[in-house]
Each structure stands twice: as structure tokens, then as C-alpha cells.
Amino acid sequence: MPDTYFGLRLANRYELMDSIGQGSMGKVYLAEDMLLGGVRVAVKFLARTLLNDHMKERFMREAMTCAQLGNNSIHVVRVTDYGVTDDEIPFYVMEYLKGQNLGQVIHSTPLPIARFIDFTRQICLGLETAHKGIVLNGQVIPIIHRDIKPSNILVTQSTSVGELVKILDFGIAKFMQSDNSEQTSSFMGTLAYASPEQMEGQELDRRSDIYSLGVMMYQMITGRLPFRPNNNTFGGWYKAHRSQEPTPLEGLSPYGALPKILKDSVMGCLAKDRDQRPDSVEHLLDQLAPLENRLGHSIKLSKQIRSTLRKTPVISKPESPSGSEEDRFCRLQVWPPKTPIAEIVFPKLLSMSNRQLPTLWAMLGSLEIEQRITNTSANNFLCVRNPYPMVLWLTAFYNKQQGARWLSSYLDLKNPGTQKFLWCLGESGVYRILFFGKESPNNFVNLRRLNIAAPQQKLLKEWILMARSIMPIGNAQESKTLLKKELNENLKPRMLLSFEAMHSSE
Numbered sequence: 001m002p003d004t005y006f007g008l009r010l011a012n013r014y015e016l017m018d019s020i021g022q023g024s025m026g027k028v029y030l031a032e033d034m035l036l037g038g039v040r041v042a043v044k045f046l047a048r049t050l051l052n053d054h055m056k057e058r059f060m061r062e063a064m065t066c067a068q069l070g071n072n073s074i075h076v077v078r079v080t081d082y083g084v085t086d087d088e089i090p091f092y093v094m095e096y097l098k099g100q101n102l103g104q105v106i107h108s109t110p111l112p113i114a115r116f117i118d119f120t121r122q123i124c125l126g127l128e129t130a131h132k133g134i135v136l137n138g139q140v141i142p143i144i145h146r147d148i149k150p151s152n153i154l155v156t157q158s159t160s161v162g163e164l165v166k167i168l169d170f171g172i173a174k175f176m177q178s179d180n181s182e183q184t185s186s187f188m189g190t191l192a193y194a195s196p197e198q199m200e201g202q203e204l205d206r207r208s209d210i211y212s213l214g215v216m217m218y219q220m221i222t223g224r225l226p227f228r229p230n231n232n233t234f235g236g237w238y239k240a241h242r243s244q245e246p247t248p249l250e251g252l253s254p255y256g257a258l259p260k261i262l263k264d265s266v267m268g269c270l271a272k273d274r275d276q277r278p279d280s281v282e283h284l285l286d287q288l289a290p291l292e293n294r295l296g297h298s299i300k301l302s303k304q305i306r307s308t309l310r311k312t313p314v315i316s317k318p319e320s321p322s323g324s325e326e327d328r329f330c331r332l333q334v335w336p337p338k339t340p341i342a343e344i345v346f347p348k349l350l351s352m353s354n355r356q357l358p359t360l361w362a363m364l365g366s367l368e369i370e371q372r373i374t375n376t377s378a379n380n381f382l383c384v385r386n387p388y389p390m391v392l393w394l395t396a397f398y399n400k401q402q403g404a405r406w407l408s409s410y411l412d413l414k415n416p417g418t419q420k421f422l423w424c425l426g427e428s429g430v431y432r433i434l435f436f437g438k439e440s441p442n443n444f445v446n447l448r449r450l451n452i453a454a455p456q457q458k459l460l461k462e463w464i465l466m467a468r469s470i471m472p473i474g475n476a477q478e479s480k481t482l483l484k485k486e487l488n489e490n491l492k493p494r495m496l497l498s499f500e501a502m503h504s505s506e
Contacts, residue, residue, distance in 0.1 A: 009034070011083050014043055014093060025050060025059055025171040030096065035416070036423045037356075039461070040096040041080070045089055056090055058171075063092035065143060065170045068134040070095075071470050075126030077154070077168050080468045095465050097166065099156030102220070106150065110223040112255055113262065115163075117292050120217060122165035123153060124281040127213065130167070131206040131281065133176070142176040144204050148212035149193040150219065158462075174204060191237040192225055196272055199238045207274040210281065214269025221262070222252040226270060246270050261291045326357055327447060330432050334442050335363070341441045345407045347393070349421045358425040359432045360395060362407055366437035369445050372397045372405055373435070376502065377450055378495055381460065384482050387474020389413035389467040391422065391460075392483040394491060395433065395450065398499040407433070408487065410480050413467035425452065426460035 009015045014031040021028040026047040032038045046059040063082045070078030081093035102119070105111075111119065133142040145152075147169060158164035172188045189198050195211035198204060218226040226246030229236035249263045265287045271277045278284040329352055339346075343363055350357040364372070375397035382392040395407040411418045425431055429452045435445045452460075 010043065010085065010091065011081075014041060014081075016043065023169050023171055025055065025062065031093075033093075036419060036464070037427065039423060042094050042096045043091050044094065045085075045091045048089065051089070059090050059092075061175075062170050062173065064136075065134055065173055066092075066094065067469055069126075069129050069143070069170070071466075073126050073129035074158075074164065075122050075166055076129060077166050078465065078469050080465065097154050097156045099154050101151045101168075102153035102155060102165075102216070103150035105155050106220055106223060110254060111220050113221070113253075113258070113291075116217075116221050116262075117288060118163065119153075119155070119165050119220065120288065121285060121292065123148075123167065123213065123216075124285050126165075126167040127206075127209055128281045128285075130170075130173070131209070136175070142206070143170070144174040144176060144206060145170060145209050145212075146172050146174055146198065146204065147189050147193070148209050148216060149190050150216055153216070176205065187234065191232070191234060192227075194237070194241065195274070196238075196241045197274060199234070199241055205274070206280060207277045210269050210277050210284065211271075211274070213281075213284075214266055214277075217266045217269065218246065218249070221258065221266070222249065223254075224252070242272065259291055261288065326352070327432070327449070330357070330359065330434055330447050331444055333434060333444055335361075335436050341438065343438065345395075345409055347409055347411065347418075347421055349417075349424060356424050357432065358421055358428060358430075359434055360393075360407065360409070361434045361436065363436045363438050363441065366439050366445060368405070369435045369437060371399075371402065373446050373448060375399045375402075375405070376499060377448060378498070379450055379452060379456075380491060380495065381456055382483055382486055382491060383413075383459070383463045384479045385466060385470055386472075386479075388472040388476045388479040389463070389470055390476060390479040390483060391418075391463060392487060392491075394487065394495075396495055396499075398496075398503070400503055404492070404496055404499060406492065410483060412476055413463060414472065419464050419467070422460050423464055426457045426464075429454065429457045 006016055006018070010031070013033060013035050015034055017030045017032060019027060020030045020042065023044055026045045028042050028044045031041050031043045033041050046055065050059075060082065063079050066077055066079040069076040077094050077097065079092050079094045082091070083093075084090050127145065127148070130143040130145055133140045135141075145167065148167075152167065152169045154166045154168055156164050156166065187194070187199060187201065189212075193212040193215045195204075195208040198208050215226060218224075227237075227240035227244050228247075229240040229244075246267065249258055249266065265278075265284060268287070269277055269284065278287065329350065333350070335341075341363070343365075345360060345362045348359050348361050350359055376399065377395065377397050379393070379395045381394070384390055390413055391411040393409045393411060397405045397407075411422065413419065413422075431450055431452070433448045433450065435447065437443060437445045
């Protein structure tokens with residue numbers, strides 16, 4: 001794609017910025033999603049040299065595959081949109097992931113065993129989702145990746161799990177259908193990681209991906225490939241994969257002797273005869289489970305701690321009234337004319353001349369507003385993806401005499417306006433609660449400015465990206481019922497305990 005495309009806005013939404021990579025079927029660009037306030041996304045274009053009907057269909061199928069798989073697993077890159085440029089070049093939009101591919105991670109030194117186990121488990125979970133398949137024309141079709149290698153594995157950071165590993169590039173993935181018309185006699189894959197049957201052009205199954213995974217696992221733990229062909233040609237690699245035994249793992253790790261379970265698992269994946277390999281990634285995970293239980297305890301513990309911290313309510317002391325320009329703008333607001341005069345709460349994005357302010361509007365009795373405005377405050381967010389993507393936003397006020405006052409809003413994550421609001425909220429990390437008195441509904445009474453914890457800000461953005469690609473399996477009311485139950489049974493009691501513990505120490 002020529003550089004003259006930089007700055008082009010696709011679908012009146014995605015503004016191209018820079019070239020960031022090359023996939024199996026085309027080039028990948030960094031772009032900004034202007035509908036969501038400039039959030040960065042990656043856009044992949046089908047190469048101009050591949051503009052024929054067959055490759056266009058394959059490219060669209062790659063997008064569809066990643067959209068479904070990314071919806072089912074966090075360990076597969078998520079596709080959120082598909083389109084065609086004005087000059088009829090297909091493209092699809094996916095999440096933009098900051099990080100390094102696995103090849104870059106292990107370039108200087110192999111992985112310690114605990115990190116190796118963590119990465120391998122995540123890769124297996126992504127592959128498991130692919131091998132279980134996607135729904136196509138009402139039929140579940142298993143997917144074989146056919147190009148598992150370090151450059152197609154991305155390591156990024158996630159608030160919830162720490163190091164998050166994702167599988168990229170399903171451009172040459174194979175649909176396991178009874179109709180073998182998709183099978184090709186030409187080799188597709190990467191020589192150093194291809195299974196013997198893949199190089200011979202045989203019909204493939206999931207055990208071919210397991211062989212490629214075994215080559216990569218060997219490299220992850222040793223920093224080298226298991227085979228050394230006589231030359232870097234198809235013939236050289238064919239001979240290596242078909243007849244050369246992998247170099248034994250003894251003494252190849254800089255971290256000392258490797259556990260027998262690990263060595264046996266890697267070598268099992270590298271078996272020439274596919275019948276001798278693990279028959280599924282679930283089987284491989286079962287083999288590694290004792291080692292993960294023994295060596296991965298510290299990883300699991302740190303993840304549990306991060307999860308606990310993320311769920312802890314953010315409680316803040318009352319702030320002094322602000323004389324900021326934003327606050328002055330908020331004080332000029334009036335209650336919307338067609339909104340009920342009742343004790344209700346709803347979000348609203350206010351547009352100033354140079355920015356937008358996420359606000360929460362609440363109508364209460366004037367006396368209660370006066371009493372609550374100086375309370376200790378807290379906020380929290382809950383999300384459900386199924387049966388319908390929805391967020392519960394809870395803001396609470398507390399003092400010893402009156403107890404807690406809960407302000408809750410249920411936000412439809414499939415609604416573009418809600419997505420825009422929550423993205424702005426996640427970006428700013430600040431919102432204002434505008435209070436209006438029920439007795440005099442047109443009159444603004446007071447406001448409070450509250451902050452959102454950084455982990456929650458990131459989660460809001462992750463939920464929006466998730467919701468853009470997910471296909472609901474139910475209705476919004478079902479999800480609202482689930483969230484209400486979680487609110488009453490877990491979230492309110494937990495936040496109340498936090499309030500009470502804080503005030504008991506005063």
C-alpha cells in the first residue's frame with residue numbers, strides 16, 4: 001500500500017497513521033478510530049498482488065475467523081470491523097496491541113521455566129479455541145492455524161492477567177470441512193516450524209499445529225531450533241523434519257536442568273509420526289499441569305493479588321469545591337425537559353468548546369443532597385458479556401449516621417453513544433456528579449468530582465473493544481438481571497464493609 005494512504009480516513013472513521021507490520025496476506029497499519037475519540041487500532045489490507053476473487057474470499061474468511069475466535073478467547077487477536085476501500089481493496093480492523101512478538105522476547109535469552117509454562121498455557125488456550133472451531137453456515141468448523149511460530153505470537157500487558165499472550169495471523173488457516181476443496185498441493189507455512197505432513201502436502205489436523213508448537217516450545221526454553229538442516233531450502237527443511245531427530249534438551253537451558261515432564265512434553269510434540277504426539281492441546285496442558293502446579297505458584301499468586309486489587313472499591317475523601325472552568329460549565333446545566341422528575345440517575349457526555357466531560361446526573365431530594373454532598377464516596381464497575389454485553393456503574397456515598405446511598409446505572413455496551421461515553425470516561429479517569437433537587441427540578445444544586453482508578457480505566461476500554469466484536473446470545477434485560485443480582489449479593493456488601501472499615505478507624 002503506497003505511503004500516500006497515510007492520513008486517509010477509512011469508512012469515515014479510521015484514520016491511517018503508520019505502517020507497523022506485514023502479515024501473511026498483506027500489510028498492517030496503525031490507525032485511530034475517530035468515532036471513539038482517537039483510540040488506536042490496527043488495520044490490515046489485502047496485498048494488491050493478491051487481488052483476485054479467491055484471495056479476497058480467503059481474506060474475508062480470515063477476518064471472520066479472528067472475529068469469532070477473538071470473541072471466544074482473549075488469547076486470539078480480536079477483529080472488530082471489515083470493509084473495502086474506495087479502490088476496492090479489502091481491509092479489516094483489529095485491536096492494536098502494544099508489545100513484542102515472542103521472537104523478540106526470546107531473542108536475547110530463553111524463558112525461565114515458570115514464564116515458559118505461563119506462555120505455553122496461554123498459547124494452548126488460544127489454539128484450543130481455534131481447534132474447537134467457529135460457526136459457519138450453522139455448522140461448527142474446526143480451524144488449523146498452519147503457521148504457529150514466534151513472530152505470530154504477541155506478548156502484551158493486561159491489567160487483569162499481567163503478561164497476556166495472543167495468537168496472530170490466521171491468513172493461511174485451514175477450515176477442517178468434509179469438503180477438501182480448500183486443500184492445496186502447494187506448501188503454505190514457515191519452513192522451520194512446519195510439520196512433516198504439512199511439508200508433504202497431506203491433509204492436516206490439529207496435531208500439525210501441535211508439532212509447530214513443539215518447535216516453538218523448544219526454542220522458547222533453549223533459544224535455538226531443534227533441527228539444523230544442511231541448507232535453508234525446502235529440501236533441507238523437509239529432510240530435517242522428516243528424518244532428523246531433535247537435539248536432546250539436556251544442558252541447553254541457561255537456567256539449569258529441565259524437569260523431565262517438560263522435556264517429555266516438548267519431545268512428544270516433535271514426534272515425526274503424528275499418532276505419537278499429544279492428540280490435542282488439552283492433552284498437552286494435562287501433561288504440563290503438575291509442573292505448572294509446582295513452578296507456577298508465584299505467577300498464580302501475583303495474578304490473584306492483581307485481581308483482588310482491581311476489585312477493591314476506590315474510596316475518596318470529600319474534595320473542596322472547585323472553581324475550574326469545567327465545574328463552572330457544569331453549574332450552568334439544567335434538567336433535560338423530557339426527563340422524568342423522579343429519583344433517577346443517568347450518564348451524560350457534556351460538550352465544551354475543546355473537550356468532552358463525562359458526567360453522572362442524579363435527582364434527589366434537596367435535603368438529602370445537602371447531607372450527602374460531603375460524604376465519603378466510592379465507585380465501581382461490573383461487566384457481563386453474555387447473554388448481552390452490559391456494564392453496571394455504581395457510585396456510592398456513605399456516612400455513619402445515614403449509611404450508604406447507592407447510585408447505579410446500567411449501560412448498553414452495544415450502543416455507540418454508550419461506547420463513546422465510557423471511552424471518554426476511561427480516558428479522563430474523572431467524572432462529575434451533577435445533583436438536581438426534586439422539589440425544584442430545573443435548578444442545579446451541587447456537584448462532586450470523583451476519580452476512577454487506573455485499572456478500572458483500562459478495563460472500561462477493554463470492555464468497549466470486546467463489545468464491538470461480540471455477538472449477543474440474549475437480550476439486555478437478561479444481563480441487567482444478572483448484574484442486579486451481583487450488585488445486591490456481592491458488590492454492595494463488599495463496598496459497605498470497606499466504608500465501615502474506613503470510618504471505624506477515624
